[in-house]
Amino acid sequence: MTSSPDNNKQRGSPTSFKQTEYQSTSGLILRYVVFLIMEAMFTALAWYCYSRPLLLPLYINIQLDTVKSGFIAIFTVWHTIAIACAWFICAESFSMEWAARPGLKPTDKVSTVTSGILDHILYSFTSRSTKTFRAAVCAFLGLMILRATGSSAITATDGVKTREALPIGRIATSSITPDFINPSNSTFTSRLAQTYMVVRLEQLLGDPWGYVPQPNWLIPLPAEKLNMTSRLEYETDLVKFQYSCQWQAPMFSTFLKNTVMVDNEPWAGNFLVNGSSLVEQARHGPSIIPLRPLGSSSVGNFILLLLGGNVSIPLNSSNLDIAWLDLSGKPTTYSPEMFASSLPSSPINVLAPLATMLVCDPNLQFTSGKVLLDVKTNFTMPDITVQSTNLSTSPGNIEQLAARTLFTYALFYSFAGTDPGFVSVLATFDEQPTDYINFNSVAGKMLLQFPPPPRDFSRIGALPPMDLCTINNRMDSYMLSALKVFTSGFAGDQDIHQDGSVYTTVVDAQYTLVRLALVTTIRFAILHAALFGTLAFLLAELAYLNRTQGRIPFDLAHIAPEKYRERRGA
Numbered sequence: 001m002t003s004s005p006d007n008n009k010q011r012g013s014p015t016s017f018k019q020t021e022y023q024s025t026s027g028l029i030l031r032y033v034v035f036l037i038m039e040a041m042f043t044a045l046a047w048y049c050y051s052r053p054l055l056l057p058l059y060i061n062i063q064l065d066t067v068k069s070g071f072i073a074i075f076t077v078w079h080t081i082a083i084a085c086a087w088f089i090c091a092e093s094f095s096m097e098w099a100a101r102p103g104l105k106p107t108d109k110v111s112t113v114t115s116g117i118l119d120h121i122l123y124s125f126t127s128r129s130t131k132t133f134r135a136a137v138c139a140f141l142g143l144m145i146l147r148a149t150g151s152s153a154i155t156a157t158d159g160v161k162t163r164e165a166l167p168i169g170r171i172a173t174s175s176i177t178p179d180f181i182n183p184s185n186s187t188f189t190s191r192l193a194q195t196y197m198v199v200r201l202e203q204l205l206g207d208p209w210g211y212v213p214q215p216n217w218l219i220p221l222p223a224e225k226l227n228m229t230s231r232l233e234y235e236t237d238l239v240k241f242q243y244s245c246q247w248q249a250p251m252f253s254t255f256l257k258n259t260v261m262v263d264n265e266p267w268a269g270n271f272l273v274n275g276s277s278l279v280e281q282a283r284h285g286p287s288i289i290p291l292r293p294l295g296s297s298s299v300g301n302f303i304l305l306l307l308g309g310n311v312s313i314p315l316n317s318s319n320l321d322i323a324w325l326d327l328s329g330k331p332t333t334y335s336p337e338m339f340a341s342s343l344p345s346s347p348i349n350v351l352a353p354l355a356t357m358l359v360c361d362p363n364l365q366f367t368s369g370k371v372l373l374d375v376k377t378n379f380t381m382p383d384i385t386v387q388s389t390n391l392s393t394s395p396g397n398i399e400q401l402a403a404r405t406l407f408t409y410a411l412f413y414s415f416a417g418t419d420p421g422f423v424s425v426l427a428t429f430d431e432q433p434t435d436y437i438n439f440n441s442v443a444g445k446m447l448l449q450f451p452p453p454p455r456d457f458s459r460i461g462a463l464p465p466m467d468l469c470t471i472n473n474r475m476d477s478y479m480l481s482a483l484k485v486f487t488s489g490f491a492g493d494q495d496i497h498q499d500g501s502v503y504t505t506v507v508d509a510q511y512t513l514v515r516l517a518l519v520t521t522i523r524f525a526i527l528h529a530a531l532f533g534t535l536a537f538l539l540a541e542l543a544y545l546n547r548t549q550g551r552i553p554f555d556l557a558h559i560a561p562e563k564y565r566e567r568r569g570a
Contacts, residue, residue: 028092031085032543038082039146039532042075046153046528050520053160060516067156067516079150083143089539090143092546093136094120097129132545139538146531153524159231159512160519166234166509168397169220169487176402176486178292178409192413195482196442199414202481204441210484211373211383216242216476218406219371219384220397221488223504231512232373235391237398241362241407243475245468249331250305250357260291260357262303267291269305270416275340275351284315285350286325286463287341288439288447290415291357293408300404302360302411302475304447306465307339307352307438315352325448326462330356341438350438358447358465360475362407368394397505410482414442446474 048054060067117140123129124137175187198209213219218239222232252273253259259266269291275282287307308325309315313334315324338351369389376383417440444450448463465471 028088028543031088032539035082035086035539036536038078038085039150039536042078042082042150042153043529043532045518046520046525049154049518050522050525053157053517053519055160056156056516056518064156064158064516071154071156071518072151075151075154076147079147083147086143086535086539087140089543089546090136090140093132093542096546097133132542135538136542139535139542142531142535142538146528146535149524149528149531152521153528154518154520156516157519158514158516160515160517162511162513164509164511165506166232167223167504167506168234168236168395169223170505171218171220171237171398171402171406171486173399173402173405176405178405188409191485192409193417194485195410196413196417198484199411199442199478199481203478204445208379209481210488211375212379212381213480213484213487214382214385215480216240217386218398218403218483219386219487220505221384222373222509223488231514232509233370233387233512234373234507234509235368235370236395236507237366237368238371238386238389239398239403240365240367241476241479243360243362243472243479245358245360245471245475247330247468248357248359249333250355252333256294259294260303260305262291262301262357262359263299266294267303268294270341271305271307271355272340272349273335273337275335275338275349281347282338282340282349282351283436284352285436285438286315286352287339287350288325288415288443289341290412292412298401298404298408300362300364300407302362302408302479304358304360304415304443306356306358306447307341307350307354308356309352309354313353324462325352326464327354327356328464330465332356343436343438348436350436358471360472362479364403364407366398366400366403395505395507397507406483406486407479410486411478414478414482415440417442442478446478447471 045054056067120133120137120140124134177188201207201209211221213221218241220236222234248262250260251262253261253266256266256268257273258271259268261267269289271287271289287305289305289307291303291305306325306327308327310326310328310330310332312328332354333356334354336353338353339355340349340351342349367389368391370387370391371384372387373384447465449466450463451460466474
């Protein structure tokens, strides 16, 4: 029986294998395209988030750490898929290395499926490795770095920054001028009346009004109501102050009534040097009187005149149990005719034999700087703080003369205003010589050592002023409250004519909106974009070389014929 030619073919002969020249398949091209599209989309998203943070929907209302972890997981999976597609090109180059060095058995180690990345790296440093193999190792390492940088290039944040024009308060002489100097300007007087309410609210009741500023700083505030969940950074002129007060014996003017000379400048107040003519309408009692300069010049001092007595010259020798202002140990001026001060909205005058003067210098320091407005839930912490000072260019929103005028007058109404400020000791007015106290609660709390409540003013007796260190600290705090009325540029007051050029200055500000958003980490984004561009070109070149160099991969379809020929040749 004659066997057919097919039966004569030996099992394992070269003709039993389909020998084809290796070519890139459509699957390889598809993988490369998927890699390009996925990484290009991510790169575009990264640069979009860099130019404009991508706000997340409001219904994503979870913790920032959870959002960050979620997007890291999403982007890690995204890059893993993209890199897995690109890795096939590198794996193909590794698999073809054996065909470039068929006589060198060590090439089998880096071309097999079981070879690891460490084998590839070590082999790439040997002289046996081809340039294509070395390029494939570099591409593989680049893909690993690309995966790491990609997962870090875009992250979540809860603070979105943006720059916009911001009108802030302006301290200028056009709006801060005493009415007796500029009768047509009622704005300043109107605002001074509001300081009385703000100081009482904060210093007597302990409730904050508006933003809480950093202590000892005059900081102009935004003239518009802002989103309370925003952080805001802007540049402005600033004034730093820290009070140092001292007691002085007043020198009364011989030419002007109710006037004290301070550094050769006349300061007036609600008092008379000779109160003997007012006996029919007067009662003995202590007084605390704010003074104001009669001229336009001002150094920014705040001055109080205190009328009372001491242990040698008592206020009223007939009754020392009634509250009286004890000026013992203070430099005083004595008037045998008695000093007199009138009660607000009353014909009654209050008399005292001694007068002393408290001169408080704010030690103003003018500068400009960058401030941060970040509203806190704890009102004991400042909402607005100075970040840096001494800018090269001043915004020009604080005039020094206006600021000095402001520090002179800001607390004037707080001390001059009535609350149940003057206190009647007796239930009804009668012939009792001492029955009125002519100072309000603001002055009393800031300057005097009151006994704990409940207080019976008919039995309190001597009220000595506090020590100067305590008065200095309280002046800082009280002035900080009074300045709030002026720092916002008079915004929100319908009774005051709004003129942006007068009351505000527009500056460039950086807002930080508290909102979940995707943002770009610029260093990782640049590295990712550079790596992606380099790898896209390198992988395309590797794919081209794999197709045109005529090398065959290390797989069964190509290895078996080679092994068969080796055995036949042997």
